[in-house]
Every structure is written in structure tokens, then in C-alpha cells.
Amino acid sequence: MASDRVLHERVKKILYSLTGITLAENKDIMIANRLHKLKRDTKYTGDIDHLLDAIEEGSFTMEFINSFTTNKTHFFREEFHFTDLRDRVLPQFANSGRDVKMYCSASSTGEEPYSMAMTVLETQDLLNSRINASIIATDIDTNVLQYAANGVYRYAKSSKEFPNWIKPPKFFKRRVNKTLTTEEILIKVKPELQKMVTFQVNNLNDSSYPFQKDYFDVIFCRNVLIYFSSEDQNKILKRLFSHLKIGGTLYLGHSENPHDLVNYVDRIGQNIFIKKKEYN
Numbered sequence: 023m024a025s026d027r028v029l030h031e032r033v034k035k036i037l038y039s040l041t042g043i044t045l046a047e048n049k050d051i052m053i054a055n056r057l058h059k060l061k062r063d064t065k066y067t068g069d070i071d072h073l074l075d076a077i078e079e080g081s082f083t084m085e086f087i088n089s090f091t092t093n094k095t096h097f098f099r100e101e102f103h104f105t106d107l108r109d110r111v112l113p114q115f116a117n118s119g120r121d122v123k124m125y126c127s128a129s130s131t132g133e134e135p136y137s138m139a140m141t142v143l144e145t146q147d148l149l150n151s152r153i154n155a156s157i158i159a160t161d162i163d164t165n166v167l168q169y170a171a172n173g174v175y176r177y178a179k180s181s182k183e184f185p186n187w188i189k190p191p192k193f194f195k196r197r198v199n200k201t202l203t204t205e206e207i208l209i210k211v212k213p214e215l216q217k218m219v220t221f222q223v224n225n226l227n228d229s230s231y232p233f234q235k236d237y238f239d240v241i242f243c244r245n246v247l248i249y250f251s252s253e254d255q256n257k258i259l260k261r262l263f264s265h266l267k268i269g270g271t272l273y274l275g276h277s278e279n280p281h282d283l284v285n286y287v288d289r290i291g292q293n294i295f296i297k298k299k300e301y302n
């Protein structure tokens with residue numbers, strides 16, 4: 023059996039080739055834990071080297087990817103992006119007859135695209151006018167996409183996850199579940215939100231994406247670029263950018279930056295960028 027060092031280098035190589043994710047040097051404990059999960063999920067009884075052989079030959083690809091993604095997220099993460107959407111972007115589409123097309127490019131378990139959808143419905147009510155919106159939400163991890171499409175979440179009554187301008191009972195139905203404590207309940211997103219969001223698989227590291235050029239008015243790409251090398255972040259951003267309309271808005275995560283796009287955007291807020299011209 024290969025030493026841990028050799029094994030971990032092999033895992034990193036496979037992960038990079040399948041997802042573009044670059045794991046840092048100090049991730050030995052994480053890799054060991056994720057390999058353990060992978061063996062459990064695949065029910066593989068042989069040794070780990072043989073499991074990696076099988077993955078390199080094309081088996082268990084999905085299980086491997088799903089084991090190695092980090093899916094941390096929550097509703098209204100970096101709330102100021104949603105208030106910008108509410109106060110600046112969406113009013114432009116109210117009663118305009120134009121659809122606002124939004125893309126959530128690493129949607130994880132769905133809290134981010136559903137927060138976008140809640141923001142649309144809330145803005146409609148605030149302005150007392152109709153906004154036609156559609157949200158495409160993608161991720162590379164098929165488990166989180168399934169979870170997101172199901173739309174059921176744990177909710178602690180004391181939670182501060184939702185901002186004060188969002189009232190959860192307006193957007194979620196309460197689910198009875200006897201196994202949870204009285205402090206925690208299950209909530210399910212209402213159909214009005216669910217029908218606004220389409221979930222599908224997309225690997226941001228693929229050389230092209232299944233969307234038309236200049237299609238989206240809004241792109242959220244938050245807290246995912248951090249998993250890629252600087253060079254790959256730049257490539258992903260340029261690909262995403264080609265699908266954003268001129269005048270459209272790009273939202274990045276708190277520790278991400280627009281790299282080579284810096285001269286092609288106007289920065290109008292904390293990691294909020296408006297596309298001013300095509301990148302070429």
C-alpha cells in the first residue's frame with residue numbers, strides 16, 4: 023500500500039483533473055477524512071489504492087467528486103449583495119416586460135438561489151409590481167443539488183440567519199418532524215420560490231458552459247473561486263463573464279477578486295461589479 027504522502031498526492035491529482043479544485047498543502051487530515059467517507063459511500067471493501075485505480079478508470083466519479091467538495095453555505099450569506107439586488111438591480115425590471123435572468127454558479131444546498139428568489143418576491147411586494155425572474159442554479163456536486171431541489175431545511179427558532187426584512191413563514195411551510203427538538207423545526211420552501219429556480223449540474227472548470235453568450239443579467243459566483251488556483255480562477259471568471267450582459271451585475275465572495283476583468287467592470291460596492299464591456 024502507498025504511503026500517505028503518495029496517496030494524498032494521487033488524490034489531489036485526480037481531484038484536480040475532475041473538478042479543477044486545488045487542495046492546499048496542509049489538507050492531510052481533510053483528505054484522510056474524505057477518503058474514509060468515499061469508502062463508506064461507495065461501499066468499497068478493497069484497499070484505497072484499488073479504489074483510486076477504479077476512479078481513474080471512470081468508476082465512482084460522482085461519489086469521488088461529492089466526497090471532496092466543501093458545501094458550507096447559509097441563507098442570505100453576505101446580505102449586502104441581496105440588498106443591492108433588491109434596491110438597485112430588480113427595480114429596473116419591475117413592470118418592464120423584461121425578464122431578469124440570474125445565475126447562481128455554485129449553489130451548494132440551495133440557500134443562495136432561494137435567497138435570490140425570496141429577494142425577488144420581496145421586491146415585488148415592496149414595489150407593488152410584477153418582476154419576471156428566472157434563476158439557474160448549478161453545482162458540480164449532485165448530492166447538494168438533490169438536497170436543494172427538495173428544498174427542506176432545518177431551522178432553529180433562535181436563528182439570526184434571515185435578515186429582518188425577510189419573514190420566513192412567507193416563504194416556507196413548516197414540516198412536522200418528531201425527531202427534532204422544540205427549538206428546531208423543518209421548513210420547506212413554498213412552490214412560488216421553487217418554481218423560480220432550476221437546478222442542474224455544471225462544472226465551472228469545463229471549457230464551456232451550456233448557456234448562451236450575454237444571457238444573464240446577474241451572476242452570483244461566491245465562495246467557490248477560493249478552491250481554484252489563481253490561473254484557473256481567472257479562466258473561470260472570463261468564461262462566466264462571457265455569459266453576462268453588458269450592464270449586468272457580477273457578485274463575488276468576500277475573499278475573491280475579478281483578476282483580469284478589473285478593467286472591464288465598474289466596482290460599485292463590496293465585491294459587486296457591473297460589466298462595462300466585453301473582455302477580449
Ligand SMILES: C[S@@+](CC[C@H](N)C(=O)[O-])C[C@H]1O[C@@H](n2cnc3c(N)ncnc32)[C@H](O)[C@@H]1O
Pocket residue numbers: 041042043091092093094095096099127128129130131134160161162163166224225226227243244245246249275
Ligand atoms: C463553499 S460552497 C459556496 C456556496 C455558496 N455559493 C455560498 O457562497 O454560500 C462551494 C460550492 O462550490 C461547489 N464547487 C466546487 N467545485 C466546483 C466546480 N468545479 N464546479 C461547480 N461547482 C463547484 C461545491 O460543490 C460547493 O457546493
